[in-house]
Amino acid sequence: METKSFKVDEEAQAQVDIWKYVFGFTPMAVVKCAIELQIAEVLESHGGGITLSELSAALGCSSLPLNRIMRYLMHRGIFKQELTTQESEICYVQTPLSRLLIRNGGNSMADFILLESSPVMLSPWHRLKSALTSGASSFEAAHGEDVWEYAAANPSHSKLINDAMACHARLAMSAIINRYPEAFKGISSLVDVGGGNGTALQILVKACPWIRGINFDLAHVVSVAPQYDGIEHVSGDMFEIVPNADAAFLMSVLHDWGDDECIDILKNCREAIPKDTGKVMIVEAVMDEGEEDEYVDVRLALDMVMLAHTEKGKERSRKEWEYVVKAAGFTRFTVRHIQTVLSVIEAYP
Secondary structure, eight states, X not given: OHHHHHHHHHHHHHHHHHHHHHTTTHHHHHHXXXXXXXXXXXXXXXXXXXXXXXXXXXXXXXXXXXXXXXXXXXXXXXXXXXXXXXXXXXXEEOOHHHHTTSTTOTTOOHHHHHHHTSHHHHGGGGGHHHHHHTOOOHHHHHHSSOHHHHHHHOHHHHHHHHHHHHHHHHHHHHHHHHHOXXXXXXXXXXXXXXXXXXXXXXXXXXXXXXXXXEEEEOHHHHTTOOOOTTEEEEEOOTTTOOOOOSEEXXXXXXXXXXXHHHHHHHHHHHHHSOTTTOEEEEEEOBXXXXXXXXXXXXXXXXXXXXXXXXXXXXOBOHHHHXXXXXXXXXXXXXXXXXXXXXXXXXXXX
């Protein structure tokens, strides 16, 4: 009887759970709508609870569909409600999660959401089977070229990528500096390989003003990067050469590539640093089997993103990182977990 009851419970739960996949796109779509409407910005500037009619007027949209949007977002924990002093009308208020939707906010993830929910990045998901059956990149199957060629030819999409990476850089760099500050002791110059618009370096140099930063990326990326004190923008191809510095830094770069490409990039990084005192800092997810934390689902999802958006990219286990690091000629490496999606891998010549 217990076995039968357990089976019935399992089947009943399956009937509930399957709907998560039927409407799996809904949360992303509604959150994207909230970002585009700037709901979080309006609540933040209002300085307290705001009624539906006030919010509707501020956004310039109809109150009836907005009420439904807010009901959904509150159910997901993105906003919450409170009663006015007269307890006659409901007011919407911010949450820590909703503040992450404020564009240009300190810890905002809004631009990352806008990138991943864009038509360009969604199309490859409909071609995911091609990555398994034909060996072709899902992104290339959808757009006729890889993600980097597409970005180089489409400045608006390149900006989406750079803005999204800047979002991620702000969160990741703050975590590294706060939880592993000793990583930057003794370093007077650092080259950020694939550094995008220089956000990560700007945060680092501000926290560690003794470091001279070199932001290294493709020409179409650094040509539109803002100028920062203490940072030099250098254009080039990491597969050919990396500028010299005390340390090389790569964040969310190597997961875009296969092992052979990673080894080539790391060899160029090893050539760019001093053989006796230099190091390469790799900030990436580490998929340690059997090691559970609150970011496991995110790392697994990132691996699927790599499958959909790149030809050979993937998230790697510690053993897989050891292979590419040692194949590139490094004698030893360490892994430091910093209680985020990413870890800090330090490789020494």
